[in-house]
Amino acid sequence: MLLLNVNDEISPLKAVVLGTAESPGPVPRPDQAYDPKSLEHILEGTYPKESDMVREMDAFAQVFENYGVKVYRPEVLKDCNQIFSRDIAFVIGDKLIKANILPEREKEVEAILHVLDKIDDKNILQPPEEVHVEGGDVMPWYDHIFMGTYTAMDYPDFITARTNGAAVEYIAEQFPDKIIKSFQLRKSNTEAIENALHLDCCFQPLGKGKAILHKNGFLVEEEYQWLVDFFGKENVFEITKQEMYRMFSNVFSISPEVVVSERNFTRLNDWLRKQGFTVAEIPYGEISKQEGLLRCSTLPLIRE
Template sequence: MLDLNIKDETSKLKAVILGTAKSCGPTPKPEEAYDPKSLEHILAETYPVEADMILEMDAFEHVLKKHDVQVFRPKILKDCNQIFSRDIAFVIDDFFFKANILPDREEEYLAIGDVISQIDPAKVIQLPEEAHIEGGDVMPWNDYIFIGTYTAENYSHHITARTNKIAVEHITELFPHKTVKAFELRKSTNARENALHLDCCFQPIGKDKAILHKNGFLIEEEYQWLLDYFGKENVFEVTSDEMYNMFSNVFSISQEVIVSEKNFTRLNTWLREKGFTVEEIPYAEISKQEGLLRCSTMPLIRE
């Protein structure tokens, strides 16, 4: 059995599900795009090809294994994009949550059945259908659970709105000993304005630091709360271009080791100045689908 344990974003990683780019199917039609950035690349005919994305994910797996992480991969489905395993499930403490995802992604969840079968069934939770939530919006951080959400009345009109108020309320009830803090995210059909998930504009790193992008938050006080909580000197502020390139979507193997995209020069320099070990890999092709390193992983066990 897998003894799940996720209390934060950065403790030493022991086991993770890493998505797969194999058999991810042809380039989608414009009307099939789930997010504005994918749409942009479909229209520009620069959408990533499978072979390049497989190489990027292999580089990621190599780094994880180098740091003694147990890596699970989904069963490969024909012509199905299974890169972003963070969307389909997430772990808080020792509970495994099935994300209430877009209906046509249901088979992605079934493809990690081998992993789910190793988890105590009493610890596998599915929220009610009306509670929409995806793992990219959920960040356990010690006594807090940070959740990205969108509660405006036009929620249902935004395909980029993935986590709703009902889901936040359910998580709050399930973890009475923790403080659930929700952040309203900016949703847009313009890829340079859209924060698809919380991890597109914020991520805690190390013991007390964070990567943050102000414009990803609809409410300035909520952004300010994070800035005050971590302290300005501990925060890497991301520009709008850097947010578009997914700078906040790196991945922590431990409090000291961070996997980052090799082109993130300004960020990677800052991380090294702060004492982190930065494992640089190529991931620019996958980023064209508005997801990066954190989105491709679903941590199961941290120390």
Template sequence: MLSLNVKNETSRLRAVVLGTALSNGPTPEASVAYDPKSLEHILAGTYPKEADMVAEMEAFNKVFEKYDVKVYRPELVANENQIFTRDIAFVIDDIIIEAGILPERDKEFPAIEYVIDQIDPAKVKRIVDKEKIHIEGGDVILYNDYIFIGTYRGADYAQVKTARTNQAGIDYIKDLFPHKKILTFDLVKSWADARDNALHLDCCFQPVGTNKAIIYKGGFRNEAEYQQLVDIFGMDNLFHITRDEMYHMFSNVFSIAPDVVVSEKNFTRLNQWLREHDFTVEEIPYAEIAKQEGLLRCSTLPLVRD
């Protein structure tokens, strides 16, 4: 049996599901793009090629090998984008939750059923009513006693394609984890400009180390909610990123341990800050995958941390 344990974003990683870029399918039509950044690259003719994305994911996999992390990969579904495993499921404490994702992505979860089969069925929760309950793993960030959840509270939620987690999704998590402190964050959404779209909470915020975090203030519709994070972490422990850095996914790095962060090699300013604060930074190329408005955290589903 696989005993799950994930209480935060940074404790030493032991097991993870890493997505795959194999059999990714042709460049999508603009009409079926999931997010404005993918749409931008589809229209510009710069959408990433499968071979480049496979190479980037293999570089990520090599880092996991270096740190002796057990890596699971999804079974292949032909011509399907299976890179972003964070969206389809997430672990809180010792429970794995099948997310309430976009219906167009329903083919992705069965590809990790072989992993689910190794887990105590009592520790597996499946969102059955996906029409009503929307929640994706990119919106769920763990910080020990806290669960931070990104959402969109605009009255036009149903018409906003980049709104991924709703109040019903938040209530679902609150019911499952009544002992946790749950804070929610109303995120800025835009279909017209990817630079103004926080697709998930991890696109504008993520903890690193034991008491630090990367944050983009402009990703929050409500400054008081941003201020809650400032109060928890302290201004001196926050690395504030710019609108352009948010667009390039600076907050979507991935921690293998409290002092080890996997980051994109072009994130010069962030990587320097991390090293100045005694982090080991494992730099890899991931700029092609970033064109789909997802990066390192999005590509992972942590199962076991110390």
């Protein structure tokens, strides 16, 4: 049996589901794009190739192996994009919450049944249908749970709005001992540089009391300011609009001291090293064309 345990974003990682880039299928048609960045690359003819994405994910798997992390992979479904395992489920404490994701992605959950079968049924939660939530919008942080959301009346118009107000209420009900702090995110179906697809696209807490933030990803300045005050301005690495577009905040902590980052994030990686972090740099630029990066590709199951 797997005894789930995830209470933050940084404690030493013991077990994780890492997505797979095998058999993602043909380049989608423009009307099949889930997000504006994928759409951009479909239209420009620069959509990533399977071989490049497999190579990038192999590099990520190698880092986990180097640090002794148990890695589970989804079963490969033919012609199905299964890179972003964070979207399909997430763990808080000893509970795994299945995401109510875009209907066309339901089969991705079936591909990790060999992992779910190792978890006690009472520790797997299936939210009701009206609860829309994806793991990129949910961050356990000790006594807090940070959540990205979008609750305006035009929510149904945005394919990029993935977590609704009902999800914030549901998580609050399931975890009454936690402080739920939600943040309204900026959404765009057409402009990737103006779209915070998930909370981890504009915010990431790190070890040593540090955090990465992008102000424009938040619709409400006071909510952004709350995070600045929570971590302390001197501990925040503020990324530019272009850096958010390149997914600078979507790095992944294996421990409080070790951060996996994209090798071309020079400004961020230099800063991380100056703060005393070990930075495991890997190529992940092709996968980033689908508006997801390192955190999106992982579903942590057990942290120390």
